[in-house]
Amino acid sequence: MTPFDFSHAPFDCLDPAERQRLAERVDVAYFPKNACLHEANSPVDTLYVVIKGMVSEHNEGETLAYYGPQDSFDSRAMLGGRAQHRLLAVEDTLVFCLPRELVLDLTQRNPVFGAFFYQDVAARFAVLANRPLQGQLQAMLMSRVESAYLSRALWLNAEDSVLDAARLMKKHHATCVLVHTQNGDGIFTRSELRDFVISEASAASTAVGPLARTPLITIAADAYLYHAQLLMAQHTIQRVVVTRDAEVIGILEQVELLSFLSNQSHIVLAQIERAESIVELMAANRSMDELIKLLHGNGVKVTLIADLLCELRRHLLGRAFTLLAPAEMLEHVCLLVLGSEGRGEQILKTDQDNALLIEDGYMHPELQAICERFSQTLLSFGYPPCPGGIMLNQPDWCCELSAMRSRLLGWVRSANAENVMRLAIWADARPVAGKAALLESVQLQSLPELDGAFLSRFALPVMQFDVPLSLFSRLVLDAGAQRDRLDIKKGGIFPLVHGIRSMAVKAGIRTSNTYRRVDELLARQLLPAELAQDLRETLVFLHGLRLQHGLNTLAQGRVPDNLIDPAALSTLERDLLKDALGVVKRFRQLIEHHFQLARIS
Amino acid sequence: MSLWQNLRRWQARRALQDERFGFLFDQPPAEEWISIDCETSSLDPQSAEILSIAAVPVRGDRILTSQALRLILKPRHAIAAQSIPIHQLRQQDVANGLAVEDALSQLLTFIGARPLIGYYLEFDLAVINRQLKSWLGIHLPNPAIEVSGLYYDRKVTAYRPEVDLRLDTILTELALPLLPRHDPVNDALLAAMIFLKLRHQHGSLDQ
Numbered sequence: 001m002t003p004f005d006f007s008h009a010p011f012d013c014l015d016p017a018e019r020q021r022l023a024e025r026v027d028v029a030y031f032p033k034n035a036c037l038h039e040a041n042s043p044v045d046t047l048y049v050v051i052k053g054m055v056s057e058h059n060e061g062e063t064l065a066y067y068g069p070q071d072s073f074d075s076r077a078m079l080g081g082r083a084q085h086r087l088l089a090v091e092d093t094l095v096f097c098l099p100r101e102l103v104l105d106l107t108q109r110n111p112v113f114g115a116f117f118y119q120d121v122a123a124r125f126a127v128l129a130n131r132p133l134q135g136q137l138q139a140m141l142m143s144r145v146e147s148a149y150l151s152r153a154l155w156l157n158a159e160d161s162v163l164d165a166a167r168l169m170k171k172h173h174a175t176c177v178l179v180h181t182q183n184g185d186g187i188f189t190r191s192e193l194r195d196f197v198i199s200e201a202s203a204a205s206t207a208v209g210p211l212a213r214t215p216l217i218t219i220a221a222d223a224y225l226y227h228a229q230l231l232m233a234q235h236t237i238q239r240v241v242v243t244r245d246a247e248v249i250g251i252l253e254q255v256e257l258l259s260f261l262s263n264q265s266h267i268v269l270a271q272i273e274r275a276e277s278i279v280e281l282m283a284a285n286r287s288m289d290e291l292i293k294l295l296h297g298n299g300v301k302v303t304l305i306a307d308l309l310c311e312l313r314r315h316l317l318g319r320a321f322t323l324l325a326p327a328e329m330l331e332h333v334c335l336l337v338l339g340s341e342g343r344g345e346q347i348l349k350t351d352q353d354n355a356l357l358i359e360d361g362y363m364h365p366e367l368q369a370i371c372e373r374f375s376q377t378l379l380s381f382g383y384p385p386c387p388g389g390i391m392l393n394q395p396d397w398c399c400e401l402s403a404m405r406s407r408l409l410g411w412v413r414s415a416n417a418e419n420v421m422r423l424a425i426w427a428d429a430r431p432v433a434g435k436a437a438l439l440e441s442v443q444l445q446s447l448p449e450l451d452g453a454f455l456s457r458f459a460l461p462v463m464q465f466d467v468p469l470s471l472f473s474r475l476v477l478d479a480g481a482q483r484d485r486l487d488i489k490k491g492g493i494f495p496l497v498h499g500i501r502s503m504a505v506k507a508g509i510r511t512s513n514t515y516r517r518v519d520e521l522l523a524r525q526l527l528p529a530e531l532a533q534d535l536r537e538t539l540v541f542l543h544g545l546r547l548q549h550g551l552n553t554l555a556q557g558r559v560p561d562n563l564i565d566p567a568a569l570s571t572l573e574r575d576l577l578k579d580a581l582g583v584v585k586r587f588r589q590l591i592e593h594h595f596q597l598a599r600i601s
Numbered sequence: 602m603s604l605w606q607n608l609r610r611w612q613a614r615r616a617l618q619d620e621r622f623g624f625l626f627d628q629p630p631a632e633e634w635i636s637i638d639c640e641t642s643s644l645d646p647q648s649a650e651i652l653s654i655a656a657v658p659v660r661g662d663r664i665l666t667s668q669a670l671r672l673i674l675k676p677r678h679a680i681a682a683q684s685i686p687i688h689q690l691r692q693q694d695v696a697n698g699l700a701v702e703d704a705l706s707q708l709l710t711f712i713g714a715r716p717l718i719g720y721y722l723e724f725d726l727a728v729i730n731r732q733l734k735s736w737l738g739i740h741l742p743n744p745a746i747e748v749s750g751l752y753y754d755r756k757v758t759a760y761r762p763e764v765d766l767r768l769d770t771i772l773t774e775l776a777l778p779l780l781p782r783h784d785p786v787n788d789a790l791l792a793a794m795i796f797l798k799l800r801h802q803h804g805s806l807d808q
Contacts, residue, residue: 003666003780003787028664028790030797035662052778092801094778094794097663 003028004049004096008070011049013112022106027097031055031089040086044077045100053093058086063571066090075117078103080236111224145228146221148257150242150250153178156188158209162196165208169193175253176239179212185248186212187241216241221249228252272315278377281320285381288312292347293551306543310344317354318433320377325370325434332362334431334438338390342428343497344513345543348550348560351386352378353425355397357404357438371398390425405442412449415457423458424498427505428512445508459502459595462588465490469581475574480563486577488549489562492542492584496535499591503527514539531587538583541576545569610742618738622709625742629714634659634746636718636793637708638785639725640688643681646727650676652690654704655785656711657793659718664793669786670711673698701732716744720768720792723747748795755799771795 004026006012006019014022028051031037037055038044048055049072057065057074064085067073077083078100107114154168158181165177165188176189192211196203217235219228221244231240238254268291271284292309314337321335339353340346356371375385375393385391392398396407408426411419427444440446468476468491479487497514504517507526511517515536522532550560566574592598614626636657641649656670673690675698685691699707708729719725722745730740749766752775756764768791772779777794780787 003790025667027667028794030662030664030794030801032662032798032801052776092776092798 005070010072010113010117014106014110018106018110018113022098022102025099025102029095029097031093031095033089033091033093035089035093037087037089037095038077038083040083042083044074044081044083047075047078047098047100047103048073049096049098051094051096053095054090055093055095056088056090058088059084065570079117114224114227144221145219145223145225145242145252146244146249148225148252150252151175151256153241153248153250155180156208158182158212159207160209161204162193162201162206162208162211163203166193166203176251177208178216178241178248179208181209181212181214183214185216186214187216188212189239216248218243218248219252220244225257229254229257232257268312269315272312272319275319275323278320278323278380281316281323282381285316288316289382292547305547306345306347309347310341313341313346314344314430314432316381317378320381321374321433324373324377326364326366329364329367329370330434332359332364333357333367333434334436335392335433336429336439337432338429339425340428340497342425342430342512344430345497347543347547348554349382350384352383353386353390354378354392355390355429356392357442358398358400359435359438360400360402362400367398368393388421390422401438401442405447408442408444408447409449412447412454415454417461420458420461424461424501427501430512443510445505445510450505455502455506456595456597456600458505459499459591460597460600462495462499462502462591463597465494467491467495467581467585467588469578469585475566475578475581477566484567485563485565487562488542488546488564492581493539493546493562495584495588495591496539496542499587500535502591502595531590534583535587538580541580545573545577613739613742616738618736622737624713625709625739627714629716629743632661633715634718634793634796635712635715636664636789636796637712637722637725638719638788638792639728640690640785641684641725641728642676642678643684644724646724646731649728650674650678651701651704651728651732652676652680652688652695652698653785654708655789656708657786657789658715659793659796662797664790664797666786666790669789670707671786672704672707674701674704675699677701702736705729705732705736712743714743716746717741718746718748718792718796720748720788720795746796748792748799751799752795755802775799 004011004023006014011019011022029048031053037048040059048067050067050069052069055067055073056063057067065073074083074085074087077085081100107117151174152172154172154174154177156165156168156177156179158179160179165179168177169175169190176187179186179188186209188208188211192213196206196211217231217237218241219231221242228240232238232254240252241248242250242252268284268287271287272281275281275284288309291312292305317337318335322330325333334357336342336355336357337353338355340350341353352375358367371392375391379385390397399407408423411423415423423444429439429443431439444450465487466476468478468486470476475486477484477486479485479490500514500517500521503521503526504511507521507524509517509520509524511520518527518532518535521527522529527535545564546562549562549564553560564577566577569577610626614623617623617625636659638655639651640653641651643649651674653674654670654672658665658668673695675695680690680692680695698704717726726741726745733740749768749771752771753764753766756774768782769779771777772791772795775795775798777791777798780791782788782791
């Protein structure tokens with residue numbers, strides 16, 4: 001029996017024998033408040049797991065992270081054997097101490113356990129503002145090194161010159177060359193080349209041999225990819241040399257490793273395009289969920305994930321409709337996605353917002369039934385029905401062009417809050433299947449009567465919710481049952497998206513994605529460059545925070561909401577959130593002025 | 602250490618009947634303690650027999666659970682039925698246990714001259730000493746640190762002379778984790794945690 005708690009990740013994946021080995025080596029340490037666990041650059045022989053209390057990680061006065069009960073840290077220092085940052089006990093803290101060599105040994109023996117540390121380290125490598133997350137383990141991490149793209153190994157002899165090396169690297173667009181030296185084979189990379197240039201020695205007359213780093217850090221072609229990542233982390237290098245039967249067969253670059261992981265999207269895309277039944281689509285749908293976690297867990301930027309996922313989802317929805325509807329019908333109808341799905345900013349699944357446009361005069365006896373089946377299919381894919389009933393199985397959102405046009409005009413003429421929201425969702429429409437040209441004549445921007453009075457009423461919802469940031473730049477927490485949360489959608493994302501949407505509609509910009517709208521507004525000099533940049537970055541940050549929150553909530557088996565708990569954020573994230581909300585506030589004032597909202601509100 | 606304590610120690614040293622255990626009277630290493638906990642066959646110190654002993658070393662601020670000593674003893678008499686649910690050691694669990702003298706011999710070698718830490722240590726020491734007296738002619742000479750005593754000293758005031766000394770209360774008050782109880786290693790670990798926490802709050806308590 002041991003006091004160590006094996007019920008938390010990553011220790012829950014150890015088998016009984018491994019648990020026994022670990023349990024026998026666990027110690028407990030006590031750190032009174034403000035005690036230092038280790039200084040930056042000091043050697044580390046321990047992985048800590050917090051029992052009770054809290055520890056903070058510091059870098060030059062900045063707090064990078066907090067570790068609370070059950071958190072294990074510092075994986076990177078443990079792998080490297082040397083602390084990167086200073087660790088302090090925020091309060092009286094008890095920790096389990098696990099010996100480094102034993103944990104390293106377990107990462108080698110138990111791939112699932114090892115992958116946890118790989119993910120943690122990968123997450124730490126990613127830029128701070130990208131908000132990476134410790135995702136679950138994915139099958140892709142278990143791919144073999146040889147399945148990733150390997151660069152060709154280029155060889156030189158020790159007596160060849162640095163100039164030869166530089167020329168060879170240029171010729172093959174390589175980042176390194178391998179060198180046969182007296183001390184065995186070595187590697188000469190761009191960083192050695194840079195250091196050489198700084199030394200101002202002559203490239204033509206200096207031999208490359210003594211400059212090459214030995215020994216080579218190698219990995220077997222049939223090793224797991226995450227081992228390669230661990231190896232890079234351990235040695236803080238960007239590439240490893242891949243061998244098979246002790247022969248060098250190529251070089252794995254860190255960039256390639258990460259892009260290998262994101263390239264899994266092509267596989268999902270092929271899966272969608274090949275699907276011949278809804279059941280096959282279902283499998284692709286599941287792969288997409290995994291892909292999100294994987295990409296985010298590896299620190300891929302939120303905008304990239306959103307672009308990728310929206311593209312995949314567009315194909316998925318289009319394919320689903322194509323499988324359900326007869327080919328002939330697709331010539332006469334157009335399936336639209338609306339709202340955030342239409343803007344291409346939805347990463348996690350959200351309510352179904354969609355509509356079907358029908359050519360005037362076209363009739364098909366099955367149409368109604370097909371729409372119903374489509375909505376049911378989406379439901380089975382995990383898209384809940386739209387609470388506002390904006391779905392193509394509702395008669396309002398499945399109608400002939402002329403009917404839709406007169407309904408839209410009716411909403412424009414009586415632009416009350418409800419109708420404005422309908423028009424806002426419509427403004428983001430994007431065709432995903434059928435005859436895309438049908439949308440053009442009924443796009444919001446192509447309707448007449450979009451005068452100043454209407455545009456003001458259209459923009460008014462920007463002022464609907466207060467930005468949860470006080471005069472003194474403190475976060476205002478008034479959302480959720482306990483009123484201790486911050487609604488990131490109402491308070492941040494919505495005012496930005498709707499403000500930009502209003503400006504885009506006014507300018508007649510037809511693209512639906514918010515980032516593209518900002519680009520267009522900037523190109524037409526309707527937004528100052530600096531503000532455009534702030535808006536883009538703020539939106540990336542807020543979307544990232546929402547994705548992280550959503551994935552966390554999903555992992556706990558709950559339905560994602562928009563209610564962020566600022567106490568759960570790191571100091572850095574909280575500061576970024578304040579900055580982001582500051583931008584929202586400024587932008588809101590601009591919109592208020594631009595559309596003269598003070599007049600009508 | 603007072604003259605009186607020195608005298609007692611000197612007397613005990615002379616009373617020791619087995620020179621192999623002379624190390625008990627050596628100078629203990631600095632900043633080291635042993636937290637101990639026993640499970641016994643009954644709650645009467647005059648007749649209780651030791652069923653299991655756990656001894657966990659503490660060095661500085663580190664509790665070395667990885668080096669813990671755990672011993673199962675074979676009692677001469679039947680285990681009191683009402684104590685079995687508490688320590689969960691049944692007759693068959695201790696059937697292959699060590700004889701008392703073998704176990705105590707291992708324990709003494711393990712703890713050496715280090716001070717002992719425990720919760721209601723008095724009872725455990727009374728049971729151990731009863732056995733030790735008849736075998737070696739001495740009681741354990743090691744300084745004993747009663748963690749509930751440390752806690753009492755800290756909590757008691759003239760206005761509030763009664764202090765709740767239940768283990769769960771102490772752990773909660775000191776914001777320490779409530780580990781599963783009545784596993785001797787866990788109990789010894791808890792006592793060690795209380796010791797470390799109070800030691801820092803009090804300044805030096807190492808005798």
